[in-house]
Amino acid sequence: MRPIASSCGIPAVLFQTTGAAVTSFHFHKLLHPVSDLPSRGIFLRDHETSFRRVKAPSDDTHKSDQQFFDCSEQSTEILLIKSCREIEDKYIDFHFSLLSNQKRIIPLDALVKKPEEEEDDDNNHSQIIQWLNVKQKASTVFVSFGTECYLTKEEFQEIALGLEMSNVNFIWVVRTPNGEKTSELLPKGYLDRVKERGLIFEGWAPQAKILKHENIGGFVSHCGWGSLLESMSLGVPIIAVPMQYDQPSNARLVVEIGDGFEVVKGNDRKLNGAEVARIIKEVVVEDAGEGMRRTAKELAGPGK
Structure with missing residues (x-):
């Protein structure tokens, strides 16, 4: 688009909404396919993909990169x-080194809405917060896989099993691709077994307001940026x-900076409920996890 903008006397500046770690990883592989990255913290396992859907051909990946x-x-x-x-210092510098014309890379910070700016449904919000208010501090995990990723039925059941086996309180925001009923996807008797410590919520929930609550102690996430x-x-x-796109690389960054742990799939490339429970x-x-929890607070800054 730059030639078109330049013909009109308009500067064209790219705003990159993915992180520096994942882009520098792919740019390095594009420019130096047989050379390892200076940092080995970011990598993809054999079954993982990034910047594309799981079943896309490998040549599409090269073209996209x-x-x-x-x-x-x-x-x-x-x-x-x-x-x-604070999060990606060395990867921002590495990204800079890969560009031939050495342009400035300007990080704009996280650019996330403050919880109080988040729109929500008052009834839904109050239901969740009232449930959360009676739990102990940092005792509950929030579980959400974003708006573009859907768990398979098998993955859904392994997440459910992991949450049950962990004996940790949880709020799980559930989305299904084909209007399937949550009760039909869960193991038999599940809702009765977890009713005292689990809240399963269908549809949208005010994520930032939930994460801000002092009784939240962890976030089970697909690792969207x-x-x-x-x-x-x-x-x-x-x-x-992580599931697809930039999520595997983002998960490696989380582990590298000490802000969390990853649930690693087994040799069969499948989620395992027992492993989900262990990591939670x-x-x-x-x-x-004490050092990691301290790191999470330090990354957020004073007062968190």
Whole structure:
């Protein structure tokens, strides 16, 4: 688009809404396909994909990376990125080093709405917050997989099993792609077994307001960049369950900076409920997660 903008005397500046870690990873692989990254923290496992849907051909990935790189190269003098140096300092610098014309990369911070600015349904909001108010501090996990990712029936049941096995309080925002009833996807008798410590909510919920609540102790997330930045800005540690696009690379970043742990799929490339439970307990309950919980608060800044 830069040639068209330039012909009209208008600067064209790219605003990159993905993080620097994932873009520098892909740009490096595009420019230096047989060379390892300087940092080994960001990587993809054999079954994982990024910047594309899971079943897309590999040549589409190369084309997508090339188009994205060309947009970065064409940005006029500067490149804006939705990130901050507290999270991605070395990757912002690495991204800069990969661009041939060495333009400035300007991080614009997390750019997330404040919880009080978030629109919500008063009835839905009050129902969730009233339920959460009676729980103990940092005792509850919030579970959400965003607006573009849908769990398979098998994944849905493994997440449900993991939440049950963890014995940790949870709020689970459920979305199904084909209007399936949640009760039909859950294991038999599940709602009765978890009714004292689990709230399953269909549709939309005020994510920022929930994450801000002092009784939330972790966020089970698909690792979409916006959700991660929101969680980090509020000091909530992350239980990473990545699926597609930039999410696997984002999950590696979460682990590298010490802001959470990842639920790693088994050799069969499937989620395992017992592993989901183990990571939830490690983040929210166990002493092993104390340093990570402290890091989450430090990333959010004073007062979190």
